[in-house]
Amino acid sequence: MPDNAPPQTSALRVLTLPEPLKLDCGETLDHVEIAYESWGEPNADRSNVILICHALTGDQFAASKNPVTGRPAWWPRLIGPGLAIDTSRYYVIATNVLGGCMGTTGPASKAPDGQPYGTRFPVITIGDMVRAQRAFIAALGIDSLFSVIGGSMGGMQALEWAAQAPEQVFTSVPIATSARHSAQNIAFYEVGRQAIMADPDWCEGNYLADGKRPSRGLAIARMAAHITYVSESALKRKFDRGLQDREKTSFSFDADFQVESYLRYQGHSFVDRFDANSYLYVTRAMDYFDLSSRSDGRLADVFRDTPVRFCVFSFSSDWHYPPEANREITRALIAAGAEVSYLDIQSDKGHDAFLLEEPIYEKALAGFLSASAELRGI
Template identity: 50%
Template sequence: MLGRKGSKLKIQPKRVSKDSLMGNEVKYIVEPQDFLFGETEAEKLELDCGQRFGPVNIRYETYGELDAGGNNAILVLHALTGDAHVSGYHGVDDLKPGWWNDMIGSGKWIDTEKYFVVCSNILGGCSGTTGPRSINPETRKPYNLDFPIITIGDMVKAQYRLMKHLGIKKWLSMVGGSMGGMQALEWVTRFPDAVGSVIPVATTARLSSQSIAFDWVGREAITADSKWREGNYEQQVPEQGLATARMLAHITYLSDESMANKFGRELQESGSYSFGFGRDFAVESYLQYQGQRFVERFDANSYLYITRAMDYFDISADSDGDLIKALENVKSSFLVIAFSSDWLFPPAQSHDIVNALLKNGVDVSFCEVQSGYGHDAFLLEVETLGRMVSDFIRNRYQEICND
């Protein structure tokens, strides 16, 4: 994965094919694509920190086809540890589909027979897009901590380049949960003419002190791991630190209720206390498993950079904290969705967004979905979310087609 060079432009955005039947299930095979830009000084990406950065590779996947008018493009924005692989399978033998496979696909809530869906790995990520573990062409070594500090806005600027590359003039809609929702808010403020409608889910207009605190502890766990070596780890990655960061974060994605339902005080193997410090409880075992799994697919330095980008996220930073003013140039219509038991980005933070939009006379709908799943609800309440997302986008598409 390190520094993989982008295969050159494939303009025809048609990469989903119906493939082999597995039982009753048709596996949709999607081929990840790469878009490389910023190789010349002029083309480099101007980052919020002031630095000009390049080259940048963007790993992305597309589903469905762009219609003749270019009106049916939907951008899906992934969360902290997501990637471009949002739906379908990479190969026939692939066991796990993309992370939002229940939501997106042929005949699904976001129907790829009708819409052209794009999802790209964020700048700073570790799933194909240029990030801290990519090879710095100047040194031929991984950037590690020489990678510039990036913001959510920088991620969006990179996505904007991809949009131009794909020949899309305006997104019919974009949808993102958690950090994906933050990107969506950056889109509508930085590129108001490029976004027809937007669906921020379980998100916030600025990262709260509580979330910054969790991010800090997560990064502390990574940097305190002796294998981290100031970011210059090689074969021996700081597994323990990254797993701890993940376990901590994972708790914030759940809720008291969902943990009580899932684990309660259930004991792991022995059925009685070990009178030691090993894994007695089911919840401990679960967290450890989550931590281990995460280490296999995610990079520690990326985790540092992306959480920092979230810390810096405040859509109202340029307007002295005035959210109403920050959203005054917005031209997109909104569907804002929050979840009742989400304590990482509580519904009140969505209320703030909604109220500021209303004060600006923006077309907005808002639903606080009753769910016990906590922040993770945005991936679990597929049916409720799907209905709203699908109807909302259908109505927006109809408006455009009637115009």
């Protein structure tokens, strides 16, 4: 069982934004703290900065071990010396998103009254996350980014950056993502939120003050979401109908099947490292994401004549943000007259493929970044 204390966060690098942050909901947050991590070195004119944006349950530890959870880097195959996101050439920064729970201000943070925000935290958007990142890089003295790269929710941020601040982004790499959450996406995350809120230990969002954690609800939320991150064929390949440590079914509700045991493990291991209210807020931000709504439903108009170079990736067996959602982004960018590349990688690993070993994807990303770096004189 997880202990009831919030994660120990003293080992984190944190910057406090100098100005209050205005949010889409109309509220303002003061003293926003942004937790971050970086690799490589900035060049003289700081033109080699890459921002890595994490997915729903990711964090800033893209390329090094998380000292709080002990979990390994989540993008070790892509970020490092000589890798696609080459830390001997680029200065790579990752931040924990606004509303997150790895050191950045979120619902588990203390409100001005000294108590955790809980559900008093304002509802945030992907746009707010990016505005926080923009304020953050400005505070670091960085004017513009060579690239914004992210998968899943990180891809939404990569798109949002290009839409919000095209003059500050040289390239944008949205991976396995969507420009708008579909009804199916919203539906799955609503199941997760309802599971959390149905847990009596959620305490109307005040569980931290009450010394509790809605671990059962959060674990179920994670289990439901996790199903959408893997493909049917990968589940079949890994487990099929295999039984867990037994010869035959037990005629009970134990985890007879390996896939049940696997999902339970995914759920239980998640609650130790993630805050349930953060899960509510961050999934809500994704649900609200619809870039095209800013231009009467015409996504192309959002990017009309944009100077940003794009490289969009999808994975053939991803049914969370399927190839079609990424193709829609690409088609809008073509119509907008943008310079865009798009590759749908053949993979049976589902949505999670963007985190896994896919040599074609690694080489293609390396080629895109390297050619872009030459154009930028890096």
